[in-house]
Amino acid sequence: MRWCDGCVLQFTEPMEAAPPSFYEEHEFYAGPEAYYVSPHVLGWDQGQFFIDRPGPGSRLLDIGCGAGQFVEAARQAGYRPLGIDVSRSHVELARRRFGLSDVQVLSLEELARSKPRPFEVVTAFQVLEHVANPLAFLVQAADLLEPGGYLG
Numbered sequence: 001m002r003w004c005d006g007c008v009l010q011f012t013e014p015m016e017a018a019p020p021s022f023y024e025e026h027e028f029y030a031g032p033e034a035y036y037v038s039p040h041v042l043g044w045d046q047g048q049f050f051i052d053r054p055g056p057g058s059r060l061l062d063i064g065c066g067a068g069q070f071v072e073a074a075r076q077a078g079y080r081p082l083g084i085d086v087s088r089s090h091v092e093l094a095r096r097r098f099g100l101s102d103v104q105v106l107s108l109e110e111l112a113r114s115k116p117r118p119f120e121v122v123t124a125f126q127v128l129e130h131v132a133n134p135l136a137f138l139v140q141a142a143d144l145l146e147p148g149g150y151l152g
Contacts, residue, residue, distance in 0.1 A: 024087060037068070039069050058119070060081040061084070061122045062074065063124040065090075066090050067090050071100055075100070082102050084106040121145075121149060121152070124137075124152075
């Protein structure tokens with residue numbers, strides 16, 4: 001583990017992805033705040049998505065959907081979303097909290113292997129810092145887009 005000398009950023013080098021169990025056990029991801037998510041309280045980046053509104057009404061894939069608040073907000077905004085996450089407990093929470101049936105316990109690699117129909121929009125909020133190879137991740141995510149689609 002390394003620390004940035006100029007700030008409090010903590011990182012691993014070489015980069016490595018945490019196993020799914022990390023998201024089930026670490027207090028930041030498994031703490032009580034996960035149970036109080038709302039599609040009306042989104043992160044800045046998620047809120048910006050709705051200001052920009054790329055491809056309204058499109059099929060949308062949200063990679064790393066967590067407890068589903070963005071998937072639910074996208075559904076309410078008229079998108080046809082699919083959310084995927086490696087955390088079983090977060091996907092179960094998304095299903096219970098928002099009644100979402102379109103969230104699955106899957107990694108990007110597993111979804112890509114299933115060769116789904118292309119999406120018009122693919123999002124991955126606060127995910128790149130959790131993957132070992134961000135460039136490979138972005139290439140794989142872009143491969144799930146239809147031509148001219150939006151990756152954000």
